[in-house]
Amino acid sequence: MHHQKLEDYRKNKLDEMTIGELQKEMEAGNLTSEELVLMYKENISLRDKNTRAVLEINPDALLAAQALDFERKHKGPRSKLHGIPLLVKDNMDTADKMHTSAGSLAMADHYALRDAKVVEKLRAAGAVILGKTNMTEWANFMSDKMTNGYSSRGGQVKNPYGAFDVGGSSSGSAAGVASNLAAAAVGTETSGSIINPAAQNSLVGIKPTIGLVSRTGIIPLSHTQDTAGPLARTVEDAVAVFEVLIGKDEEDSITAFADQFTDYDWGRHLKKDGLSGARFGIDRQLFEDIPGEQAELFEKAVSKLKEFGADVKEIDLGADQEDLGFAVLLHEFKADLNAYLARSNPEHPVRSMGDVIAFNNEHPETMLKFGQNLLEQADRMSGKLTEREYVEALERNRFLAAEQGMNETFRETGVDALLLPKDFGCNIGAAAGFPSITVPYGLTESGEPFGITFAGQAFDEPKLIEYAYAFEQATAGRSQPS
Secondary structure, eight states, X not given: OOSHHHHHHIIIIITTOOHHHHHHHHHTTSOOHHHHHHHHHHHHHHHHHHHOOEEEEOTTXXXXXXXXHHHHHHHXXXXXXXXXXXXXXXXXXXXXXXXXXXXXXGGTTOOOSSOOHHHHHHHHTTOEEEEEEOOSHHHHOSOXXXXXXXXXXXXXXXXXXXXXXXXXXXXXXXXHHHTTSSSEEEEEESSSTTHHHHHHTTOEEEEOOTTSBOOTTBOOSOTTTOEEEEEESXXXXXXXXXXXXXXXXXXXXXXXXXXXXXXXXXXXXXXXXXXXXXXXXXXXXXXXXXXXXXXXXXXXHHHHHHHTTOEEEEOOOOOOGGGSSHHHHHXXXXXXXXXXXXXXXXXXXOOSHHHHHHHHHHSHHHHOSSOOHHHHXXXXXXXXXXXXXXXXXXXXXXXXXXXXXXXXXXXXXXXSEEEEETTTTHHHHHHHTOOEEEEEEEEOTTOOEEEEEEEOXXXXXXXXXXXXXXXXXXXXXXXXXX
């Protein structure tokens, strides 16, 4: 950078700074949002050529930062996110000069007409939307052969820690934050798409209960399982973003549940003694095929939990992950995507899933590197959601995952939360619509990140945050990529 002060700051101080630390610097007059944007853009230009996490930069980010600096000076900050540069996943509508494409070249020229509700809330809180992140194309529901992090529009997102799986489908959001290309990011999850890349990139990821965060303006996969959530380097940072995302949206009826957290003080759950007296359940059937070194790390984490006052017991959820999810996703994808595309910018020619498939067939060299068997399979569904297969699968999810799997087992065993390695077993919580939080817990000998996941019942986020924060503070498991 030409400005020596900023170059020194970027090289020697910026990496790993928390949102709280950045706010203190801006309040003290040592740093501005404009300077933050410039430094993160420099990081992107230098580092992202190897990671391919960022699809495009918001051309108005610098101007937005300047306006927020002026506002801070004359009115004060709006929230903890005032002036903080964030990245958002490429399936979130932004009513600006950036595209919204779900990683597909079929949507490469698509401009959204208005912000997704979560983007609207971030802007209202004073966050700077720095750019859009690459993702696994169509949220990893285009082909069962596609690698995590690949999209026709952005190419392959690479794990900044080495030749490891980067995780999907919020791959770019995770790799970008892990590489210090922004303070935090927002991803989406249907089944593991926040938790998995968080674990693979030594990050904290929060997958909220369905009903706390609006899905309006997010390119969908499944209306019963989709949700947006934060990816950050610390629990406190993730909570700072999470609390802004929560809120009722009249266009998304399930978010009526968010009213219970209006003006809620999330900071009171950042307690170092949050593990004392906590009761965790482990269902080993959910991770029978875990690699040996990761299994050892998990057992060490269990010992740490006990050391800090938690009780851990073996349980049986009585739910087979193979019985959950796929039929629901297959049927809902067509109905939900067609509805989104039908209401999208009328100037864009892609109006249905059939149009996407046709575009891919017309450009096989660029679009069909991994095929599109899942898109084609979903398109054979009626889209009316009347099929017996779909209705039965939806009922099975609610019973096996939510009522029998989580709720009844928790009542009978007295456990407060489920303890999992990485994203193993995430289908249970996803099918139930329940929350989970992943926290970094070191690296394997080869340098691959590993994380511990706390999963709970509906609206258990306050408890999960306590567990995650206390575990993070006790273990300091986050490692910066070299």
